[in-house]
Amino acid sequence: MIRIIAGGKKHASWLAEAAAEYEKRLRKPFTIEWQFVDEEKLPERVARLKPDDYMILLDENGKILSSPELSETLRKPLESGHDVVLVIGGAFGHFSDEILARADTIWSLSKLVFPHQICRLIVSEQIYRAQEIALGHPYHHA
Numbered sequence: 001m002i003r004i005i006a007g008g009k010k011h012a013s014w015l016a017e018a019a020a021e022y023e024k025r026l027r028k029p030f031t032i033e034w035q036f037v038d039e040e041k042l043p044e045r046v047a048r049l050k051p052d053d054y055m056i057l058l059d060e061n062g063k064i065l066s067s068p069e070l071s072e073t074l075r076k077p078l079e080s081g082h083d084v085v086l087v088i089g090g091a092f093g094h095f096s097d098e099i100l101a102r103a104d105t106i107w108s109l110s111k112l113v114f115p116h117q118i119c120r121l122i123v124s125e126q127i128y129r130a131q132e133i134a135l136g137h138p139y140h141h142a
Contacts, residue, residue: 001083002032002074002127005046007039007090008116015117019124029078030131032124039090046099049085054104056086058123059095060113062106067140071130073105088119 010016023032037045049055054077065073077084087103089095100106109122132139 001029002078002086003035003083004032004086004088004120004123005035005037005042006088006116006120007037007042010034010036012117015121019121022124022128025128026131030074030127030134032127042087042089043096043099046087046102049102050083052082053085054082055102056084056105056107057095057099057103058086058088058109058119059100059106060108062108064108064110067126067129068133070107070126071133073107074127074130075134077104086123088116088123090116 026032035045046055056073074084087095087099109119114122129140
């Protein structure tokens with residue numbers, strides 16, 4: 001299971017609809033569970049993660065991963081029986097040193113900066129793409 005902790009409010013309805021198109025295609029272990037929290041409560045939520053949860057932090061200063069690299073990054077802990085927890089900041093997107101230190105992977109979507117709600121849609125699509133790559137399906141044409 002992939003739990004996504006997102007700072008800020010739930011998706012705008014048009015984004016929720018678009019993300020749902022990808023999420024309905026997901027199969028275990030690539031299924032997503034969204035948890036929306038106030039941005040200031042992210043440190044508290046991260047502190048409650050289990051020690052063996054694999055945490056991916058979405059941060060503009062992180063590593064830009066190819067879709068196959070993301071697929072591998074997700075697949076390894078999932079196949080080992082660990083939950084993956086992906087943390088997306090809110091509108092201001094800055095993380096404390098403690099949260100940065102806890103992250104197993106720090107991932108950047110791009111050198112461009114996107115609104116946090118758009119990031120949620122991109123993440124949903126990329127998780128679906130990662131699943132398809134892991135399964136050897138033709139959705140990813142690279």
